[in-house]
């Protein structure tokens with residue numbers, strides 16, 4: 001096998017590694033995972049907003065219930081004094097009865113408000129449960145995609161490793177200056193540094209070489225380095 005033929009094999013393995021890297025970067029599951037993560041972050045924002053609304057309602061309900069408890073306590077205190085026998089003047093007893101009535105009326109209104117707050121909290125609690133369930137489902141979906149991606153990456157990495165190893169073995173038998181020229185061309189010409197001349201066309205750029213150019217190439221000794229005059233790649237005859 002000539003050095004040029006070997007170089008074409010090196011090119012074959014390099015192309016395979018490039019294709020695998022491309023495939024690795026564009027796994028369809030990666031885009032799916034991105035979409036799932038986007039949905040999860042929208043969901044997290046809705047969840048945080050709903051939790052904040054529920055917190056506010058629950059705080060309001062707790063404040064109302066604490067007011068009710070304070071009024072209860074006040075009513076019990078007054079009633080205790082009224083029935084203790086300490087207060088005997090009718091006028092005082094009437095005033096105390098009036099205060100108890102006013103407190104009871106206030107308590108009833110606060111209890112209504114507390115009940116309304118509780119009713120307001122119920123759909124929020126349900127919404128949070130629904131959002132949490134959706135969040136969990138998205139979490140499992142993301143975990144599934146991550147594990148599919150990891151398995152695909154491991155498979156691709158293993159294939160790329162085999163290609164790279166074969167490439168390394170072949171490259172050892174390609175003269176260093178030829179390999180160097182190839183690498184430079186490959187880095188600027190989309191990964192293809194060497195191409196076969198098939199008939200009169202370059203398989204690197206797929207252009208047909210002029211007949212005079214083909215004739216000139218044929219006159220070159222087999223070990224001469226010739227480049228495609230269209231694309232500049234190493235032509236293997």
Ligand SMILES: [Zn+2]
Nearest residue numbers: 202205228231
């Ligand atoms: Zn070419």
